[in-house]
Amino acid sequence: DTEVTQTPKHLVMGMTNKKSLKCEQHMGHRAMYWYKQKAKKPPELMFVYSYEKLSINESVPSRFSPECPNSSLLNLHLHALQPEDSALYLCASSQARNDQPQHFGDGTRLSIL
Amino acid sequence: DQQVKQNSPSLSVQEGRISILNCDYTNSMFDYFLWYKKYPAEGPTFLISISSIKDKNEDGRFTVFLNKSAKHLSLHIVPSQPGDSAVYFCAARTSGGGADGLTFGKGTHLIIQP
Numbered sequence: 001d002t003e004v005t006q007t008p009k010h011l012v013m014g015m016t017n018k019k020s021l022k023c024e025q026h027m028g029h030r031a032m033y034w035y036k037q038k039a040k041k042p043p044e045l046m047f048v049y050s051y052e053k054l055s056i057n058e059s060v061p062s063r064f065s066p067e068c069p070n071s072s073l074l075n076l077h078l079h080a081l082q083p084e085d086s087a088l089y090l091c092a093s094s095q096a097r098n099d100q101p102q103h104f105g106d107g108t109r110l111s112i113l
Numbered sequence: 114d115q116q117v118k119q120n121s122p123s124l125s126v127q128e129g130r131i132s133i134l135n136c137d138y139t140n141s142m143f144d145y146f147l148w149y150k151k152y153p154a155e156g157p158t159f160l161i162s163i164s165s166i167k168d169k170n171e172d173g174r175f176t177v178f179l180n181k182s183a184k185h186l187s188l189h190i191v192p193s194q195p196g197d198s199a200v201y202f203c204a205a206r207t208s209g210g211g212a213d214g215l216t217f218g219k220g221t222h223l224i225i226q227p
Contacts, residue, residue, distance in 0.1 A: 031212030045214030096212045104156035
């Protein structure tokens with residue numbers, strides 16, 4: 001069982017909808033991450049939060065809006081997405097150090113109609 | 114430009130034998146390397162990591178070797194078991210304090226044959 005919990009597991013939405021992806025961890029980690037994974041491709045980094053502050057944004061379009069309400073929660077707000085945004089969205093957490101592994105949730109499979 | 118490369122999309126190994134998965138990197142600033150295992154419909158599961166100050170790290174059946182001069186690392190699984198069948202990702206990141214994202218290779222699909 002993963003210690004990083006992502007909801008929902010699957011999400012289908014239209015291009016005009018607004019929805020949010022949620023991620024939760026209770027391992028005391030102070031760094032949290034969003035990755036996007038397209039079929040048969042590796043995960044690609046989107047955002048990094050360190051101590052609840054956004055530290056890295058990999059030039060992600062503004063239709064993706066991350067939020068870190070507290071040290072255990074990470075949200076990804078979605079608005080006006082495009083069909084090419086259909087992918088698996090993975091959340092990860094780690095200690096806020098670069099010599100510690102990241103632990104991943106099982107992801108949210110997002111389909112844009 | 115791909116900074117982490119896994120040149121074998123798939124690898125088939127007989128149960129009980131050794132599985133060797135390879136990974137090359139181009140960014141000399143990478144100094145922490147990880148291997149993840151991924152089953153379908155699940156997120157990547159952390160297996161083992163190695164810091165650039167070491168050349169070998171072992172955890173049970175899994176051993177990772179790092180050759181910095183060649184910018185190459187490998188994962189050895191001995192003995193291979195049917196449950197090891199999965200996609201294996203090599204990942205890397207730079208040091209420098211704080212948190213940073215991982216750069217992943219494209220993955221190798223390991224198939225363990227009975």
